[in-house]
Each structure stands twice: as structure tokens, then as C-alpha cells.
Amino acid sequence: MLHRLSSSVSALGAQVIDMVLRLGYATRFMLLTLRQSTTCLMRPSLIVRELYYTGTLSMVIILVSGLFVGMVLALQGYQTLVTYGSESVLGVLVALSLVRELGPVIAALLFASRAGSAMTAEIGLMKATEQLAAMEMMAVDPIARVVAPRFWAGLLSMPLLAALFSAMGIFGGYIVGVVLIGVDEGSFWSQMQSAVDVREDILNGVIKSVVFGIAITWIALFEGYDAPPTAEGVSGATTRTVVTSSLAVLGLDFILTSFMFRGV
């Protein structure tokens, strides 16, 4: 009995120690990536190639989902606002919720599952097929050549994708609210413009999306780099990337929001 208890306690302890070890390794990996970034910053063509895969290819899903999210927001918002006779603030509702929250967060979740998982799978497979080891044999640092360009591409494309999402969502809200339901167009835009502050709302949204971009690419690259070099290992790492980065995005969003929008 006592023996079983002690073994389960030690198993729990081993798990915690393993987690701390992995976190330490991940931090070291991140610092190493930042230190090895000079190579890819000197050769932007490496980043451009990754921008195509993380940014351009994510554009369609971001634009379409942004449009639908904006349309649903306008539809639902109208139902609630019309009971108080204040449907003229529909534009404010749609714009503020998109720019502050939904734009960065949903774009980040889509980015994690669209681009993050691909990053992990690619690097994990490179490791499994010993391409990374081959690079080291040729005196090419895989972190400088493979990891760092992906990190910078993710960091750059995330705010652009979030801005596209928000702009498309507001356009979707405009289509449903003004064109289909018939909210007054003038008050839709003018109330929105008087309520949305460039620094307070839009810039904070951009900051949020940059933080999410860093978190997602960091998790995705580390999981790929750390994946066991087997088929199961790579698939497990891909799943962990999506789960961990989605949780990280939502948790970070709460922390950032509580810092940024404190009862203004």
C-alpha cells in the first residue's frame, strides 16, 4: 500500500520535473532562435518564402471566417439592441468586439491550426527523416536556416492576418446591418468612428496579435523540433501544438485584456 502510494507520488513528481525541464529547454530554444536570427534577417528571401506558407496561404480562411463572424455579430447584436431601440450603435458593437477581441483571438486560433500545425509537422518530419542532422553535417545550423525564418514569418504575418480579419468582419457587419437589415448607414459609420480609438483600441489589438504570433510560432517550432522522430511522435507533437497554442492564446488574451482595458 505504502509502496504504491510512494510510486504514484514519485510518478507525479517525475511529470512535474519533466514539465519544468521542457519549459527550460523551450526557453533556451527561443533564445537560441533569437540569437541565430541574424542570418535570416540578412537574407530576407528565406523569410519571404515562409511568409508565403504562413501568411498568404492562411489569407483565404481568415477572410472567409472574418466575413462570417462579422455577419453573425451584426445579426445577433441587432436582435439585442433593437429591444432597447439603440440599433444605431450596431457599428460600435461590431467594430469594438472585432478590433479588441475577436479579430486577434479568432485569427490566432485559425493561425494556430492552419499554420502552426503545418510548421510542427514539417519540422518534425525533417527531424524524423534526419534532414536536420544532415544540415548539421554540412555545417549549416538548422536553427538559423529552418527555425528562425519561420519564427519571423509567423511574427510578421499574425498582425496582418488579424487586421484582415477585423476589416473583413466589419465589412460583413456592414453588409448584414446596413444592406440587409437597414440600419442607417450614416450612424453606423459615424458612431463607430467616434467610439473606436486608434491608439486605445486598434493599436492594442495589433499588440495582442503580435504577442499571439510569438506564442504560437514558438510553441509550434519547439514542438516540431522536440518531437520524437517517429510517425506517432510527429502526430502527437502536431496535436500538442494546436491544443497548447490555443490555450496559450486564450490565457494570454485574458492577461493582456486585463492590462489594456482597465475600466477606461
Place this chain on the structure above:
Amino acid sequence: MQRSMLDLWVGLFVIAGLAALVVLAFKVGNMSSTGAGETYSLQANFDNIGGLKPRAPVKSAGVVVGRVTRIEFNNDRFTAKVTLTINKAVQFPKDSTAAILTSGLLGEQYVGIDGGGDGEMFKAGDNIRLTQSAVVLEKLISQFMFDKAAQGQPNAQK
């Protein structure tokens, strides 16, 4: 994929993203109205500001001429010290009055400035002397009730 095609698509993506940011800043945000451009600040002390918040508009004759930038408690006079940022192009005479008003029945509160007739204009950092506080509903109702009670007394004695 070919090198030039790749660059083209990435370029398109970056342009679209930046365009979305510009649209957000100018069409959705208030970059085009006040917030940019030359401004100066004025101060006003109110006995009660009600629900006034920073960033609330400052209007004169219904036109937005500035924004509320800061609200503090003045512990010497037990009043609220409100800092207003006004467009440089708009000048007010020294005897102008500032009042806290409400747009609509349940709308947001804003600061309204009524221009006076003084020849001298406010300079940056000046204090608006004549102010009118926000209307507090409870005070209004109690005043109304006391008035009614005071009116009712002589009638009862008749």
C-alpha cells in the same frame, strides 16, 4: 513555385494586410477626426461630473471640438478637475461656460461649451471659471418632492 510568383503573392498578402490596418485606422477609428492635429488643453472644475469618462467628446453648439483627456479629484476644493483637449483652430472667450450634458435620454455624457462675449480668448492651460455640474437624478427628484411638499402645505391649511 517560381521565385517571382512567390514574391508576388507575399507582396499581395503584405499589401492587403497593411491596407486592412489603414482601413481600420481611418474608416473605423477616429484618426481622421480629432485626436490628430494641433490641440491645446483647458481645465474645468465641476462639483459633480456624473458619469463623464475620459475620451468623452467636448462639444460646442453640437460640434465636436475636442475630447476629455483626464479626470482627477481636486482634494483642496473637493471638486472634480477635468482636463479638456481642444482643437487649436477653435478659440473660446474667457467668460465661456462649460456644462456636463447628456446626449439623448440614456446616452453618453459630454462636456458642452457655450461661448461668451469676452474679448479675450482662453490660452493653453487656462481654467474655465463658469461651470455647471451634471444633473444627478436623485437630487432632481428630491428637489421636486420638497417643492411639491412645500406647495401642498398652504393648500391643506385652507
